[in-house]
Amino acid sequence: MIRAENLFFSYTGSPPYVLRGLNLEIHRGEYVSVVGENGCGKSTLMKLILRFLKPTSGSIEAHAGRIGYVPQRSDFSNSGFPITVAEMLNSYRRLLKVKDRGAAARCLERVGMAAFSRALMGTLSGGQTQKVLIARALIGNPDLLILDEPSTGVDIGSQREIYSFLKAINRKNGITVVSVEHNLEAAVANSTLIYHLTGGRGHLCSPRQYAGEFMRKNRVEG
Template identity: 40%
Template sequence: MPIDFKVPIFDVKNLNFSARGQNILSNVSLEIFNGEYVAIIGPNGGGKTTLIRMLLGLEEPTNGHIKIFGKKLKTFKDWNKIGFVPQRAAQVDQNFPATALDIVKMGRTSKRKLFARESEEDIKAVDDAMFKMDILDLKNKLVGTLSGGQRQRVMIARALASNPEILILDEPNTGVDILSQQNFYALLSKLNKEDNITIVFITHDIGVIADDIGRLFTINQKAIVCNNPKEAISCEEMSDLYGISAHLVHNHKHEH
């Protein structure tokens, strides 16, 4: 069944979340549509990861509602449509006894029963994901021996192996060098433009926002949506919400 492009992938209305008597998120409303490239920024402790956990069905809001592909959170079942790369995913113990291929294959387990034989579809999806992340040459390398940037791409390939329609990445650049970060942004942009994968990128570092991000959500208990990040990021209310003097740092320039 084709997606209705008018229906948001995520439709969040008046979302509130409290834990241990503390208000984490207050009256958050936002929409994320098919094909978008969205950055979610905010300080540590501002509620970004809590919001993502609710979008992934791992936490229930205190009140408010979330719809995913037009369905209420409690009735949504197609979780394979959502690829997720969690915080510190690229930080793997050096002695971890798995190859890059083993890790990417883990992205297919939701598609089949545990211990079931791999289908031709499984093998092709894993191969395609590794090709997109340019890690086919790392297939048989132990993941603990790879660089931070290489491990980052392995973890993204694992998320891509389920052929998701949206990819959510939570603080994916932690511990990754600047060159790897630049390559990472180029890969995300390519996935967004060429494969039409919706990208949601979460970070606390306002200086890592890439040029081609379409919209920006700032989360610090409340939410502000900026539809033109290049102009809106310096606005006073965003600076006040974020708690610093906000400015946009371009990681790469497009030549025209």
């Protein structure tokens, strides 16, 4: 579904490169958590998959009918922004040219936020906002869902609910999930694969392999 070959990227178009010689292949139906230190290029890789950015050289392709995207931050979380949950989702539905007027309500129900359809976005908690953004990303029935640090600013209880939901739509509905993660416990617990980025390159491994590497590193550093 996603393939990158000898991918180089620099925001200036010349060295130093954020990503250099990166190769990656993600198959349909996987749940892949992208991990690595701050500044290693995780969010940049997501923007390349989404075609928000173009490679400096090499290639990256995503073969998906529709891609849903959940950003790390949202302007709608501003308490002064006068838009309701339903208005925000329906605006996005129209942008996607989805004619089904019930799509927004059904997506809210899927994430357990149907009761908040008339609430102003700025009055929601971090966890509630993230659930609404996931609902928005599900409009149009994407077969690929990309998330950028979905647990940032979210309480522990909401984190559990969000990761349980993501795991369910991946396992039961076959939606491919690619998530940038700083929550390593969640990455290991929910993913089918971990993609560890370091030095502008990355490698895929199983959650068990990554947990073993991470624990060994902590023992050595400790």
